Amino acid sequence: MGLNDFTVKEARPLPVLILADVSGSMQGEKIKLLNTSIREMVSSLASIDDVRGRFQVGIVTFGEEVKIHQHLANVDTIKLTEMNAAGKTPMGEAFGVITSIIEDKNQISSRAYTPTIVLVSDGLPTDYYGSSNSTVNEYLEWEALKLLHTSPRASKCLRLAMGIGTDADINMLKAFINNPTVPVIQSKDATGISNFFKWVTMSTLSRMSSADPNAPISMLPVGFEQDEIIL
């Protein structure tokens, strides 16, 4: 018996939670690239061996239904299944699910590094009943977003977002991030998905290798045109 017998064996988790739009409009190239990009991210994170932390990834999809596609798990144990695109865009309900996960200390312990929430969407939330031309402030009044922004733990998370194509609602994505120092990435087409997840991966790796993994992301997005980075 020694003092080491009382310490936690596993390194601290650094959770990355993905909110993935799998509505009908994501069919074709978009969903294919989304599946590939997330798979590559998980694979990259799994190849890192850092004693101070272990990466975890979870995926909540919203389309025909809102569901936990991948429970939050250590990246080296994840066996991803394909996401398929169909249905509407119940993003608000998905915010509720992600908030519940983050507020649950059994799923994300207080020992964890601050989680990152990543949102990818190509359209408007179909469970938002305000104007389709809503401002950022109007979106901030949306109950689903207010829940995310005011819940004790979820409100502390780092949030990143990408809009794919011209139908993506940038004001909604800005309201989701709700931090003027973090840009929304707006890709003209599906090809940006891969670059976006490379940025998420590099940012996450950068956090873990920095002196303080809880420090905010300082890496600027790379691989995008200037007009795709919206502050």
Next chain:
Amino acid sequence: MSITTIFEKGKIGNFDYKVIGLSMTGLSHVKNEIENQDSFGFHKNSNGVLIAVADGVGSCVKSKAGSIYAIETIKTLYDIIENGEIRVYANTKIKKFIISKWKSKLEGPIRDYSTTLKFAIISISNILLGGIGDGEIFATIDNVDYSLQNNVEFFSNITYSLTDDIDEDKFEIIKVDLPTDFKVLNIFIGTDGITCELQSSKKIEFLNYLSKKVRNNEDNYEVDIINWTSSLQEKNGDDKTMILFTMERST
């Protein structure tokens, strides 16, 4: 790597006590050439002892000063309790005293000085345990648990603290009357850089194991504690500070 230690022993009434304290600069601060932002203190008077630990909030520019002032404030409180100006059971008064005294020491924005604080005031008739923020106090009296365990509600870097808008509901204080015939009292206070790395189900076992090791003067216990704390540097980059107090009725 900078390490500060305290080793003390003495008597309170019919009890022998030992105190061991340690504060180690975390790797994240070593790499960035930032000083250890934790502070800790041990103080004895005719009635008993005070032990306290404060963890300056990393993102605040004057948090080292904040944690030093927090320890000074508790020492002042201890003297005032001894003088009888504040009764040990006056929780609200104690809380308000700590907050106002700590704030009165600061110049400029109070938020810059944010710090957690955990303390134990120990006499032979009672103990007062209290504090705000992460880090934990484990306490046993003859193996009965009186701990103020983790009230962390967020993640590893976010905590309640002494700051400009203190949430007084999150500032806990409990007084425990000691049984007249108790034999052993153990108290451990640690910052989250240490307590987060302990298995939840084994914290009291850890306290009793460590206390026994110190009380029995087991070989190299000081070195063991330093080495063990150093080993936690591989798990997180936080500053790491702890104080153990163990007291046993003299035979």
